[in-house]
Amino acid sequence: MPISSATARFPRAPSIAACAGVFLGLTFSGLALALEWNLQPAASRLAAEIQDLHEYVMILCAAIFVGVFGFMFWSVYAHRKSKGHQAEEFHEHTTVEMLWTAIPALILVLIAWPATRLVVAQKDTTAADLTVKVTGIQWKWAYDYLKGEGEGISLISTLSTPREQIEGRAPKGEHYLLEVDNELVVPVNKKIRMITTAADVVHSWWVPAFGAKQDAIPGFLRDTWFRAEKTGVFRGQCAELCGKEHGFMPIVVRVVSQEDYSKWVGERKKALLAQADDPSRKWSLEELKARGEKVYAANCIACHQASGQGSPAVKAPALAGNKFVTAEPGPIDTVLNGRPNTAMQAFGRQLSDTEIAAVITYVRNSWGNKASDVQPAEVKARRK
Amino acid sequence: MSAVIDHDHAHGHHDHHGGYGGIMRWITTTNHKDIGTLYLWFSFLMFGVGGIMAVVIRAELFSPGLQFVNPDFFNQLTTMHGLIMIFGAIMPAFVGFANWQIPMMIGAPDMAFARLNNWSFWLLPFAATLLALSFLMPGGAPGVGWTMYAPLTVQMGMGMDFTIFAVHLLGMSSILGAINIITTILNLRAPGMTLLRMPLFVWTWLITAYLLLAVMPVLAGAVTMTLTDRHFGTTFFNAAGGGDPVLYQHIFWFFGHPEVYVVALPAFGVISQVIPAFSRKPLFGYASMVYATSAIAILSFIVWAHHMYTTGIPVSGQLFFMYATILIAVPTGVKVFNWVATMWKGSLSFETPMLFALGFLFMFTLGGFTGLVLALVPVDIQLQDTYYVVAHFHYVMVAGALFAAFAGIYFWLPKWTGKMYDETLGKIHFWLTLVFLNMIFFVQHFLGLAGMPRRIPDYPLMFETWNKISSLGAFGMGLAQLLFLYIVVKCIRSGAPAPQKPWEGADSLEWTHLPTPVPYHSFETPPVLH
Numbered sequence: 001m002p003i004s005s006a007t008a009r010f011p012r013a014p015s016i017a018a019c020a021g022v023f024l025g026l027t028f029s030g031l032a033l034a035l036e037w038n039l040q041p042a043a044s045r046l047a048a049e050i051q052d053l054h055e056y057v058m059i060l061c062a063a064i065f066v067g068v069f070g071f072m073f074w075s076v077y078a079h080r081k082s083k084g085h086q087a088e089e090f091h092e093h094t095t096v097e098m099l100w101t102a103i104p105a106l107i108l109v110l111i112a113w114p115a116t117r118l119v120v121a122q123k124d125t126t127a128a129d130l131t132v133k134v135t136g137i138q139w140k141w142a143y144d145y146l147k148g149e150g151e152g153i154s155l156i157s158t159l160s161t162p163r164e165q166i167e168g169r170a171p172k173g174e175h176y177l178l179e180v181d182n183e184l185v186v187p188v189n190k191k192i193r194m195i196t197t198a199a200d201v202v203h204s205w206w207v208p209a210f211g212a213k214q215d216a217i218p219g220f221l222r223d224t225w226f227r228a229e230k231t232g233v234f235r236g237q238c239a240e241l242c243g244k245e246h247g248f249m250p251i252v253v254r255v256v257s258q259e260d261y262s263k264w265v266g267e268r269k270k271a272l273l274a275q276a277d278d279p280s281r282k283w284s285l286e287e288l289k290a291r292g293e294k295v296y297a298a299n300c301i302a303c304h305q306a307s308g309q310g311s312p313a314v315k316a317p318a319l320a321g322n323k324f325v326t327a328e329p330g331p332i333d334t335v336l337n338g339r340p341n342t343a344m345q346a347f348g349r350q351l352s353d354t355e356i357a358a359v360i361t362y363v364r365n366s367w368g369n370k371a372s373d374v375q376p377a378e379v380k381a382r383r384k
Numbered sequence: 385m386s387a388v389i390d391h392d393h394a395h396g397h398h399d400h401h402g403g404y405g406g407i408m409r410w411i412t413t414t415n416h417k418d419i420g421t422l423y424l425w426f427s428f429l430m431f432g433v434g435g436i437m438a439v440v441i442r443a444e445l446f447s448p449g450l451q452f453v454n455p456d457f458f459n460q461l462t463t464m465h466g467l468i469m470i471f472g473a474i475m476p477a478f479v480g481f482a483n484w485q486i487p488m489m490i491g492a493p494d495m496a497f498a499r500l501n502n503w504s505f506w507l508l509p510f511a512a513t514l515l516a517l518s519f520l521m522p523g524g525a526p527g528v529g530w531t532m533y534a535p536l537t538v539q540m541g542m543g544m545d546f547t548i549f550a551v552h553l554l555g556m557s558s559i560l561g562a563i564n565i566i567t568t569i570l571n572l573r574a575p576g577m578t579l580l581r582m583p584l585f586v587w588t589w590l591i592t593a594y595l596l597l598a599v600m601p602v603l604a605g606a607v608t609m610t611l612t613d614r615h616f617g618t619t620f621f622n623a624a625g626g627g628d629p630v631l632y633q634h635i636f637w638f639f640g641h642p643e644v645y646v647v648a649l650p651a652f653g654v655i656s657q658v659i660p661a662f663s664r665k666p667l668f669g670y671a672s673m674v675y676a677t678s679a680i681a682i683l684s685f686i687v688w689a690h691h692m693y694t695t696g697i698p699v700s701g702q703l704f705f706m707y708a709t710i711l712i713a714v715p716t717g718v719k720v721f722n723w724v725a726t727m728w729k730g731s732l733s734f735e736t737p738m739l740f741a742l743g744f745l746f747m748f749t750l751g752g753f754t755g756l757v758l759a760l761v762p763v764d765i766q767l768q769d770t771y772y773v774v775a776h777f778h779y780v781m782v783a784g785a786l787f788a789a790f791a792g793i794y795f796w797l798p799k800w801t802g803k804m805y806d807e808t809l810g811k812i813h814f815w816l817t818l819v820f821l822n823m824i825f826f827v828q829h830f831l832g833l834a835g836m837p838r839r840i841p842d843y844p845l846m847f848e849t850w851n852k853i854s855s856l857g858a859f860g861m862g863l864a865q866l867l868f869l870y871i872v873v874k875c876i877r878s879g880a881p882a883p884q885k886p887w888e889g890a891d892s893l894e895w896t897h898l899p900t901p902v903p904y905h906s907f908e909t910p911p912v913l914h
Contacts, residue, residue: 030721036830036831036833036834036847036850037830037833037834038830038834038848039766039833039834039835040834040835046762047766049762050763050765050766051760053760053762053763054757054763054766056758057756057760057763058757060683061753061756061757064753065420065749065750065753066748068720068721068724069746069749071728071748072723072724072727072742072745073728075727075728075729075732076726076727076732076734076742079663079727079728079729079730079732080731080732080733081664081731081732081733082733085729085730085731085732086731087663087664087665087729087730087731087889088507088665088729088730089665089666090668090729091665091666091667091668091669091670091726092668092669092670092671092672092724094908096725097669097718100717100718100721101714101717104713104717105714108710108711108713109713111710111756111760112706112707112710115706115761115762115763116703116706118761118762118763119699119702119703119762121700122761122762122765123698123699123702165449166449166450166842167449167450168449168450168451169713172448172449172845174845175844176448176844176845177448177842177843177844178844188392200535200539200631201533201535201536201539202533202536202629204694204768204769206837208766208835211762211765211766212765213694213765213766213768214696215694215695215696217629217630217695218535218623219549219574219624219628219629219631220623220628220629220630220696222696223656223696224559231636236835236873237835237837237840238837239694239768239769239770240533240769241459241528241529241533241536241769241838241839242536243459243527243536243539244455244456244459244527245455246455246459246837246839246840247455247837247839247840247841247842247843248455248842281769298494309865311456312522312523313456313523313524313541314523314538314539315523315541316457330628339701341538341614342539343539344801371416
């Protein structure tokens with residue numbers, strides 16, 4: 001309607017109006033879709049209270065900012081030399097100086113009081129319904145359900161975004177870099193205590209929607225907590241620089257109803273029993289290679305590369321044509337125990353005998369390498 | 385006063401440059417003005433190197449996905465950008481100002497230890513070379529962030545050791561420079577130049593020099609412990625041997641927080657000279673400025689763990705560090721109010737130095753407010769290690785320190801070179817820098833709030849638009865600094881001759897007692913002050 005009435009009065013208006021309309025439409029749909037202005041929507045009371053505190057402080061700051069700089073710009077406008085303003089000579093005023101020391105101090109008390117209440121609440125990790133230990137590992141998260149329903153479940157959560165998307169060889173998906181193979185699953189409205197630690201360097205476990213962030217420090221235990229108040233999937237990223245793939249170890253938490261959670265726990269436990277491989281079973285080379293390729297893609301590819309050429313920058317040697325890899329009995333000890341002071345970690349703690357046997361067989365028989373297979377029983381025998 | 389000028393005229397032959405010419409003049413010089421010039425050019429060179437790194441970082445972050453650099457090299461760039469900008473660009477720039485200005489402002493003939501001064505500077509190129517060489521080592525430069533947190537540092541290649549030794553050299557240079565500055569200010573003031581008559585720039589440097597003396601050895605200790613953890617089997621930061629990775633963070637930030645004020649206080653000093661000069665009115669609340677600066681310096685020693693709220697320090701620790709940190713807002717507020725009150729009822733004009741000073745005042749205060757937001761533990765839990773923090777400290781370091789450095793350069797360039805810079809170009813440089821700076825960093829607040837972690841080479845799709853704007857700003861910012869180089873070169877080569885006192889309201893000794901350009905040796909006999 002407004003465009004057609006404009007057309008009547010201004011003959012050239014349609015094209016201009018259309019262009020402007022298209023431009024504005026694109027701009028604002030882009031704004032609405034793509035722009036984030038504030039903290040992520042809260043899914044816990046703590047996160048909501050953090051938002052409130054942030055807004056309260058921002059309003060105070062904005063008011064002071066406008067006040068002080070309104071004063072300054074008034075000065076700039078009214079007392080400029082080009083207008084002929086003569087400088088006065090005063091250079092101190094005790095009362096004013098006392099006031100502008102005391103008043104900010106009072107405002108700070110107004111800020112500190114609500115912040116203090118929240119700090120105390122944030123630190124209270126007692127009386128949890130479910131306790132989960134999360135271990136930061138270069139570059140994935142391991143979750144162990146320690147106490148509460150689901151006790152005994154363990155899962156390792158690795159980025160599932162394909163490398164083709166990262167390297168621009170495939171279009172990027174909706175949850176690019178924020179998706180994992182195994183999500184942490186927790187029940188809604190239950191207090192979840194997260195105990196953090198790390199296997200190698202400092203990581204930081206963070207889910208913005210819960211207002212929970214806690215560094216994961218190798219050799220030490222720390223804890224934080226959250227109580228999700230709605231079901232859904234919540235995503236975050238590692239928040240402490242932990243080496244090359246720091247940007248590629250997301251945290252994904254699926255919050256489900258109590259009923260669904262119980263169901264998930266049941267399925268998970270059954271699946272674990274079913275998947276448990278019998279380490280005494282003899283596997284064929286082809287079976288091991290097929291399984292090994294998957295293990296390699298999830299654990300080794302970031303440093304040793306899909307081509308097996310390694311990354312000298314992170315001291316990851318080439319596996320292709322590597323005599324140490326193809327020699328007998330294969331690098332079982334290296335994979336089990338890792339190499340100190342490198343990103344080559346002790347995979348014995350993360351992978352089963354079958355997985356280790358499979359991945360070693362895979363690297364011994366890929367990229368032109370040729371050697372015998374390694375059986376799970378051999379790996380089991382070398383575990384200390 | 386006239387006695388001094390006559391003296392200089394009578395002994396014009398004193399204006400030679402020691403026994404050498406050419407490059408040897410600069411290598412052997414013990415003259416505070418020469419050394420100040422060396423510091424300033426070195427700092428500009430490092431500003432260029434660190435700036436190129438920033439542009440590459442922003443180019444990679446222009447779009448999601450990996451485009452130009454791999455994640456490992458990206459980490460090396462962020463690490464070196466931080467180290468080079470802080471230790472190579474900003475700190476030497478203010479030491480350059482100190483060298484040029486402190487002797488002239490207190491009526492001294494030179495710095496107290498002239499040969500030491502030469503060595504303080506010439507350590508820097510070696511440190512910079514070590515940093516540059518680390519890129520050529522197997523494994524490249526360290527990709528650990530400028531904070532060099534353990535135990536990630538233990539995983540790095542030989543480049544880490546080069547960086548550690550570079551930090552040692554930079555620390556040595558700072559400590560020697562600080563000793564020189566303290567001795568000069570306490571012992572070489574002209575008769576009548578009592579402590580509470582010193583220009584505020586001198587005061588802020590006196591306090592800064594004490595901060596440097598206190599904290600640079602702490603940093604040296606932290607990196608040395610890293611070195612022995614890497615090579616000699618110690619376990620300071622390794623739990624397996626009874627150490628603690630968080631211990632490193634405590635030691636680092638005990639250095640790191642006062643370091644912020646090492647950068648900020650001289651900037652405050654420059655601003656405290658520029659604003660009164662262009663307001664044609666004395667600085668408001670001189671004494672309270674001195675007390676506020678001291679208060680900030682002392683408080684800076686008891687707030688370090690506000691960088692570590694998420695490491696799991698106990699609730700009492702979090703509360704203590706939160707209260708101590710927000711307390712810094714009081715003396716900082718006093719300074720801002722004093723500057724605004726200096727302008728109040730003055731007679732203001734807006735040449736380039738004043739524009740940069742106003743830009744500083746406006747945006748440094750913005751950085752101060754985001755600092756207050758980050759000081760609050762619950763909010764910081766959300767924002768720690770996100771782009772909000774990146775935005776915050778760049779408002780302090782770039783809009784704060786760099787703007788003050790630009791203000792100082794434009795302010796004193798006529799005195800140093802004897803020539804005027806191009807005022808129109810200077811103003812264009814200011815406006816371009818102001819616009820691009822906000823384009824880069826203002827939007828990063830939104831990125832941080834929305835949850836984008838810092839130090840990542842690739843990011844989820846929802847962060848794309850702000851990152852694009854930020855990257856475009858960075859490219860513009862880089863180009864705008866080429867204009868700055870042009871302005872300075874043009875001023876030196878073909879600027880119009882400057883009068884002794886080009887700024888009507890300037891009142892420190894270099895303007896009132898020394899001709900323009902200042903002679904090579906000034907105040908060989910102390911000025912007479914009333």
